[in-house]
Amino acid sequence: MDLLLKQTYSGDFDKKRDYFLVILNDLSLTTTYIDQMQRELIGMTNHKFEDQDEINMIIMCINGDSFKYLKNRMDTLLKDNIDKIVQILSIPINQLIWPINNIIYEISNQDYEKYEINDPFAQDFIEGLTNLLLPYKSIMLENIFDILIHKLSTHVALTLEDHIKQKKFNFLGSIQLSKDIRKIIDHLTQITAQQNVRHKFVRLQQIVHILTMDKVTDILEYWGQEGYQWKLSALEIKLILARRSDFPIREYLFHRYDAPSLSRCRKETHRGIRADYGPEGNPNTAFSGLEGMSPEIELIMKSKFITKVVSLINSLYQPRYNINETFEASKTILHNAIFLAF
Structure with a gap:
């Protein structure tokens, strides 16, 4: 079977x-028939034999390694060769997605109304994909086509995500993108019979959700x-927000709260650091007071502090800092991170 698949795959695949x-x-079908045969053999065994020990021994043989190996081998062959089809189809699919690079998503109200009448991307993509998959859908069994x-x-x-991360959007353009992505997901969901594919687009849907926000601070309603459950990191979210040309650049790169909120956060953070990690609330005194504790407790306390600091620095990611700065400058950054986080 493996040799036959290799022969039909090589050369002109079309x-x-x-x-x-x-x-x-x-x-x-062979895998299905093996399952059916096992069930029938077990039924016949229970019907023909009376001695329970003999029945158990025969059933053990029926469910033994031979049939398991055969089914696993066939499943592996099936999945590996479906992967080969994916490799073949990925090239024309990339060509169907490529036109999104020529679409402008920084649009006016008039442009948005034009896009309502003449779909700029999704409809052409769906039609092209339907034609591409037609020969496969007409022959493949339902369960294989679903895979x-x-x-x-x-x-x-993944391909759409890569293209979207290179484009610029305003609010109306983001709404249009959201419609395009929703149409594509709905289409792929409709052509599967047994399993839903929506979970494959969770990251993409979160990207679109971020792009359609009214303002940068709307992200705080969902973060945490x-x-x-976010599939995107904090850095990825900031980079996606940077795709919105109508968002102020400082707002998404160096996000700050309003003055009263920032002052309150600083006080609360300083108080928490002081209580948890040292009387001065800074890295130099963070481990004071640990003398005399057992090594296990000391390790736990230090781990807590390090975990907290890493979390704070990640949340405060600032591209202007250089990783080659001196140790003293790094300590200053660390101190500022503790005070300015949240």
Whole structure:
């Protein structure tokens, strides 16, 4: 079977594609028939034999390693060869996605209304993808076609994400992008029969969600919210916010609260650092008072402090700092991070 797949895959794949897909169908059906045969053999064993020890021994043989190995081998063959189809289809899919680079997403109200009438991207992409997948959908079994769509959805999501991260948007352009992405996800969901592919687009949906925010500080309503799991890092979120040309640059690179909020946060942070990590609330005195503690407790306290500092620095990410600065300058940055975080 493996040799036959290699022969049909090599050379001009388009000419041998139908044979290749039929072999994949046979692989899937064979696995199904093995399961069915095992169930029937177990049923016959229970019916024909009376001695329970004999029944248990025969069932153990039926469920033994031989059938497991055969099914695992066929599953591996099936998935590996579906991956080969994904590699083949990824090139034309990339070509279908490429036109998004020519679309302007910094648009006016008039442009947005034009896009309402003449879809700039999603409709052409969906039509092209439908035509591309038609020969596969017409031959492949439902469960195999679902696996193919799942793998292709991962590729589509990652490719779209790469292109979006290179473009600029204003608010209306972000709304248009949101509509485009929603249409694509809905289409891929509709052509799968057994499994939903929406989870493949979680990162992409979060990117679009960030781009459609009214202002930078709206992110605070979701960041750290219980039950909302971010797939993007804090740095990625800032870089995505930077794609909005109508957001003030300092607001997303060096985000600051209003003066009263910042003053309150500084006081609260200083108080917390002082209480947890030292009387002066700075790195130099953070470990004072640990003398006499057991090594285990001392290690836990130091780990707590280091974890806190790393978290604060990450949340305060400032590109203007150079990693080659002197140790004294680094201590100043660390001290400022503790005071300015949150």
